[in-house]
Amino acid sequence: MIKLNVQDETSRLRAVVLGTATSSGPIPKIEDAYDPKSIENIKAGTYPSEEDMYIEMEAFNKVFEKYNVKVYRPSIIENYNQIFSRDIAFVVEDKLIISNILPDREKEVEAIKYVIDQVDASNVITTTDDVHFEGGDVMLWNNYIFIGTYKGHDYADIITARTNMKGVNFIKDLFPNKIVKEFDLVKSNTNAKINALHLDCCFQPVGKNKAIIHKEGFKNEEDYQFLVNLFGVENLFHITADEMYQMFSNVFSISPEVVVSEQNFTRLNNWLREQGFIVEEIPYAEIGKQEGLLRCSTMPLVRD
Template identity: 55%
Template sequence: MLNIDIKNETGRLKSVILGIADSFGGTPDPEWAYDPKSKEHIFNGTFPKEADLKAEMEGFAEVLKKHDVEVYRPQNIENCNQIFSRDIGFVIDNKFVRPNILEKRTRELEGIDCIVDQIVPDSLIEVPEIARMEGGDVMPWNEFLFIGYSEEEDFNRYEVSRTNKAAVDFLKEAFPGREVKAFELNKSDTDPKENALHLDCCFQPVGDHQAIVYKGGFKKVEDYHFLMDYFGSDNVIEIDREEMYNMCSNVFSISPSIVVSERNFTRLNNELRDRGFTVEEIQYSECAKMEGLLRCSTLPLLRL
């Protein structure tokens, strides 16, 4: 059986599910695109090609294996985008949560059944129908569980609202040992520069007590101030609107000292190195065209 345990975002990674780009369906019709950045590239004729996506993901897999991470991959489903495995399940402590995701994405769940079946049944948590969530909005961070969400008005209004208040309430009950801190996110179905698709599109911890933050992703300024106070302003790398659009907060930690990042994030990568991180730079700009990047592509199973 698979050993699972996730306490935070940066502990030494031992095993992970990395998505795949095989048979991902090519350029979808605009009505089947469920985020504004994908729609932008569809209309511009710049939507990514399968061969480029596969090359980027295999480059990511090589870096993970280089650091002795066991990498699992979903079973291929024809004409299904299975790149962003983060959203279709997540581990908190020694529990695997199977969320209720956007209806257009439900086929993706079948691709990881062969892996989830290796987890002891007592460690599986089923989510009630009323609670809607995706893993990009859920971040275990030591004593905290950080959650990005939308209140009912925004959740019913925007397709890009993926996690609702019922999900926040459910996770509070399911993990009573965690202090749940929920952040309302700014949403837009039409403008990717005004849309925080998930919490990890505007915030992510790195190291032992540092973070990347985009102020404009948060609907309430007090949530931004909470993060600045909690981490300390000297420990926060703030990114701007353009960097958020390019997915700069969506890097991925292999350990507290090793971060995988997109090679074009020059300012961010230099800042991380200045702070003592080892930065593994890879090409991942094609995946970014679908409003997801490195964290979005991974579903960590075990961190030490």
């Protein structure tokens, strides 16, 4: 059995689901892509190859090996993209919550069924089809659960809007002891430079009291200000629109001291080291072309 425990984003990681790039399938057609960055790379002929993505994911896997983290991988579905395991389910405290993912991606849940089967069934939470949330939008921080959402009346037409207010309220009801704070994010189906696909595309805590943030990813100034007040401006690393586009906020913490980051994020990685972090740099830029990075391709199951 797996005894789930995730209370925050940075405590020492013991077990994780890491996606897979094996048999990730052909380059999608533009009409089948789920986000503007993938569309941009399909049009430009720069969409990543399976081989390149495989190499990047194995580099990530090696870091987990180095830190003795138990890694689960999805069962392989032939010719199918299974990189972003954060989208399909997520753990809060001792509950594994299955996302209501885009209908085309439901197979991905089946591919981790052998993991789900090792969890106490009473702790596996599913919900009705009208309740939407994805793991990239859900972030745990001390007594808070931060949730990225989209409140626009055109929610149904925005493919990049992945978590609705019904999803936020479902989490509120499930964890009455937590302070659930939602953030209305800026979305775009067509412009990747201004699209905050998930909350972790414009914000993420690191260590015990620091965070990476992109102010313009938040629709409301007061939501951004809330985080400034909570963390303190001196503890925030502000990223530009271009750095958000490169996914600077989508790093991954193995412990309060160790952060896995993309090797080209020089400005961020230098700042992290100045703050006393150990930075494990790996190549991940090819995977980033699909508007997801390190946090997106992991689903933590157990943290100390």
